[in-house]
Amino acid sequence: MTPEPNQGQPKARLSLGQAAFVVARRDFHAILFSRAFLFFLLGPVFMIVIATISGSLGNRISQEAINPEVGVAMSAPDTAAMLAAHEKLATELGGSMPPMSAVADAGDPGFDPRAVLEQRRGNYAAIVTGTLAEPVLTGPKDQLPYFSGRVALVAAAASGKAPVEFPSVATQTVSTSAANERTGQVLTAQLGQMLLFLLTMLLAGMVLSNLVEEKANKIIEILAAAIPMDAVFFGKLFAMLGVSLVGIGVWGSVGGALMLLAGQSLPVVPTPAVGWPAFLALGVVYFGMAYLLLGSLFLSIGSMAATVREVQTLSMPVTMLQLAVFFFASYAMSQPGSAVEWGAVIFPFSSPFAMLARAAQQAGLAQHLVAIVWQGLSVTLLVRAGGRMFRKRVMKSGNAGGQVKRRWWNRRTAEAA
Amino acid sequence: MNMALGDQAFTRNGSGQLAIEARGLVKRFDGTLAVDGVDISVPEGAIYGILGPNGAGKTTTLRMLLGIIDPDEGSRRVFGHDRPHDIARLIGYLPEERGLYPSMKAIEAIAFMGALRGLPLAEGRRRGMELLEKHNLAHAAERQIRQLSKGMAQNVQLLGTLVHRPRLVVLDEPFSGLDAINQGKLERTIRTLAEEGATVIFSTHVIHHAERLCEGVAIIAGGKVPYAGSVDAARDRIPAQVRLETRAREGGWLAALPADARREGDFFYFSLPEGGIEPMLRALIEGEAGILSLSIERAGLHDAFVAIAGEAAARALGEESEAEMRR
Numbered sequence: 001m002t003p004e005p006n007q008g009q010p011k012a013r014l015s016l017g018q019a020a021f022v023v024a025r026r027d028f029h030a031i032l033f034s035r036a037f038l039f040f041l042l043g044p045v046f047m048i049v050i051a052t053i054s055g056s057l058g059n060r061i062s063q064e065a066i067n068p069e070v071g072v073a074m075s076a077p078d079t080a081a082m083l084a085a086h087e088k089l090a091t092e093l094g095g096s097m098p099p100m101s102a103v104a105d106a107g108d109p110g111f112d113p114r115a116v117l118e119q120r121r122g123n124y125a126a127i128v129t130g131t132l133a134e135p136v137l138t139g140p141k142d143q144l145p146y147f148s149g150r151v152a153l154v155a156a157a158a159s160g161k162a163p164v165e166f167p168s169v170a171t172q173t174v175s176t177s178a179a180n181e182r183t184g185q186v187l188t189a190q191l192g193q194m195l196l197f198l199l200t201m202l203l204a205g206m207v208l209s210n211l212v213e214e215k216a217n218k219i220i221e222i223l224a225a226a227i228p229m230d231a232v233f234f235g236k237l238f239a240m241l242g243v244s245l246v247g248i249g250v251w252g253s254v255g256g257a258l259m260l261l262a263g264q265s266l267p268v269v270p271t272p273a274v275g276w277p278a279f280l281a282l283g284v285v286y287f288g289m290a291y292l293l294l295g296s297l298f299l300s301i302g303s304m305a306a307t308v309r310e311v312q313t314l315s316m317p318v319t320m321l322q323l324a325v326f327f328f329a330s331y332a333m334s335q336p337g338s339a340v341e342w343g344a345v346i347f348p349f350s351s352p353f354a355m356l357a358r359a360a361q362q363a364g365l366a367q368h369l370v371a372i373v374w375q376g377l378s379v380t381l382l383v384r385a386g387g388r389m390f391r392k393r394v395m396k397s398g399n400a401g402g403q404v405k406r407r408w409w410n411r412r413t414a415e416a417a
Numbered sequence: 418m419n420m421a422l423g424d425q426a427f428t429r430n431g432s433g434q435l436a437i438e439a440r441g442l443v444k445r446f447d448g449t450l451a452v453d454g455v456d457i458s459v460p461e462g463a464i465y466g467i468l469g470p471n472g473a474g475k476t477t478t479l480r481m482l483l484g485i486i487d488p489d490e491g492s493r494r495v496f497g498h499d500r501p502h503d504i505a506r507l508i509g510y511l512p513e514e515r516g517l518y519p520s521m522k523a524i525e526a527i528a529f530m531g532a533l534r535g536l537p538l539a540e541g542r543r544r545g546m547e548l549l550e551k552h553n554l555a556h557a558a559e560r561q562i563r564q565l566s567k568g569m570a571q572n573v574q575l576l577g578t579l580v581h582r583p584r585l586v587v588l589d590e591p592f593s594g595l596d597a598i599n600q601g602k603l604e605r606t607i608r609t610l611a612e613e614g615a616t617v618i619f620s621t622h623v624i625h626h627a628e629r630l631c632e633g634v635a636i637i638a639g640g641k642v643p644y645a646g647s648v649d650a651a652r653d654r655i656p657a658q659v660r661l662e663t664r665a666r667e668g669g670w671l672a673a674l675p676a677d678a679r680r681e682g683d684f685f686y687f688s689l690p691e692g693g694i695e696p697m698l699r700a701l702i703e704g705e706a707g708i709l710s711l712s713i714e715r716a717g718l719h720d721a722f723v724a725i726a727g728e729a730a731a732r733a734l735g736e737e738s739e740a741e742m743r744r
Contacts, residue, residue, distance in 0.1 A: 012503060030521075225485050
């Protein structure tokens with residue numbers, strides 16, 4: 001051993017960033033070449049299963065969120081007859097009949113249904129003009145076949161001819177409509193949220209496993225003695241973020257290759273309100289924030305636990321919390337501008353999900369800047385609180401927690417064991 | 418605050434520079450007092466022992482000194498700094514609970530521990546290899562920690578503690594789990610470190626190591642420090658022990674023996690009288706006791722510990738030492 005005092009060296013400690021980098025570099029390499037990373041790469045398979053299971057919920061949210069209407073812009077008596085017939089048929093036919101309402105400015109001279117749809121006034125998927133005998137349906141090309149039969153039925157009922165004779169419905173197309181666009185954007189928001197949720201769930205679980213490993217290997221005291229716990233936490237969080245970006249790169253490459261192979265047969269996801277480049281950039285940022293928030297919570301809770309068993313026990317309610325946050329954000333998405341949606345935007349853990357949904361549905365980037373700053377602040381506070389709790393609660397005895405009093409959440413488990 | 422006896426008396430080479438200075442450290446866990454007013458002063462370049470049975474508060478004290486946990490009361494300064502993390506590069510720490518990443522190679526583990534203290538990875542690998550070669554462990558450099566024996570892994574961790582060449586080396590129960598040969602090697606390593614200018618602090622419940630190595634010790638019992646100072650001063654707190662062998666079994670000369678004298682077989686044992694041995698010897702000769710042998714032995718650190726920390730602490734210590742020896 002030849003220890004020569006480190007005199008004359010410029011600094012006697014690493015900065016927070018440098019210390020976090022040392023931890024992150026170690027963790028990044030360790031995870032990248034571990035079996036855990038292989039499971040992470042297999043994540044999309046798990047994702048598809050979850051997506052299938054939660055599909056029904058998504059559909060319901062989608063229906064509540066979109067609720068597209070057919071506008072009626074005929075003469076006043078015809079419109080009244082159409083709405084009365086619709087009401088009667090809707091009672092008898094239930095969900096198969098789309099909602100129908102009178103277009104407010106239908107009586108204006110120069111009224112143009114195309115303009116109403118293209119300017120996205122109201123929530124109309126299509127607009128009926130003309131007369132009861134010769135209705136004209138204006139709407140997006142892909143939706144006209146769906147609505148035309150139903151409009152014919154309502155018109156026939158309104159003119160008292162149903163079910164023997166149906167008028168033929170003339171159609172004219174517009175490029176899009178408000179309802180059509182919202183439908184697409186809600187779909188984009190749903191997909192974005194789902195991806196975000198599954199990725200963060202996988203990653204936060206991996207961070208927790210990493211902390212469990214650290215506790216099992218008794219490394220944590222070496223780290224805590226050399227660098228601040230904040231640096232340990234940040235290092236671990238960013239290592240996992242780095243790993244996830246590698247994973248996303250792999251998935252992206254595979255996905256891209258599949259799309260090239262499949263050509264145009266793959267479905268096209270509707271364009272989000274902020275546009276694809278901004279949406280993708282925000283998606284990456286919100287993914288990072290969602291993961292950092294959840295990961296720091298996991299680390300904080302993991303650090304409170306004195307034993308590996310306690311960490312595992314505590315991970316269950318946190319996973320439930322993750323699910324709750326996801327469903328909260330999904331539900332909030334269906335009520336834009338409501339108190340619930342604002343709650344989801346402000347609550348740090350649901351904020352990335354809610355804001356990604358906003359990016360899909362609302363134009364404008366300023367609100368995202370504010371949200372990102374808020375989420376970043378929350379991450380910092382959580383990490384600092386976690387570090388403080390760790391120093392206060394974990395390093396209690398020479399047995400590195402082995403002698404500490406069991407806390408309520410683990411008493412039963414310990415007794416059972 | 419529990420003022421440590423003899424604390425101010427212990428300085429090394431009269432330099433007066435302190436590597437560690439702690440005053441009135443108090444730590445409670447869930448309302449239980451773990452450390453109760455610890456005062457410790459460790460001069461630079463010293464080998465200093467923290468003695469006490471398990472649960473006495475040694476590890477908690479070390480963790481407070483290193484900034485791993487903060488004291489509830491009191492203050493600590495390491496090389497004059499209030500926050501030990503600010504001078505992390507100058508400190509090496511081997512915790513009681515040994516820990517390394519099982520999948521890491523030995524050389525990488527050493528370099529990583531150096532990196533935590535600010536040593537560039539490449540330099541850590543270079544120095545790590547030097548250390549492994551010096552300790553005849555070069556063959557283990559590329560092996561994963563999980564493939565090493567427990568003793569080898571402990572050595573690797575010790576080398577990781579020293580790779581950045583710290584000025585202060587803190588070792589928590591470093592001899593625990595080592596066989597006699599490796600304990601001897603570790604003692605040599607500690608001496609070498611001190612010779613090269615480093616300050617070494619280690620905790621132990623096996624007094625012999627401290628007695629052989631340390632210039633100063635702090636005895637911790639029940640979270641308090643009843644003694645902190647030089648080993649010599651600790652030993653001097655106990656009178657030397659006299660062993661006397663006489664030809665005569667009875668006689669008037671018996672009255673010249675001190676009150677605490679006890680007979681065991683052919684020998685009498687008693688503490689060296691305060692007035693010295695000469696008056697008593699004169700009385701024995703005049704009383705024709707027939708002195709066959711007489712020896713005066715200075716009290717050991719263990720005896721001092723027994724006297725200072727109390728019987729109960731010593732009993733606990735004895736049990737742990739025996740268990741350690743058996744292991």
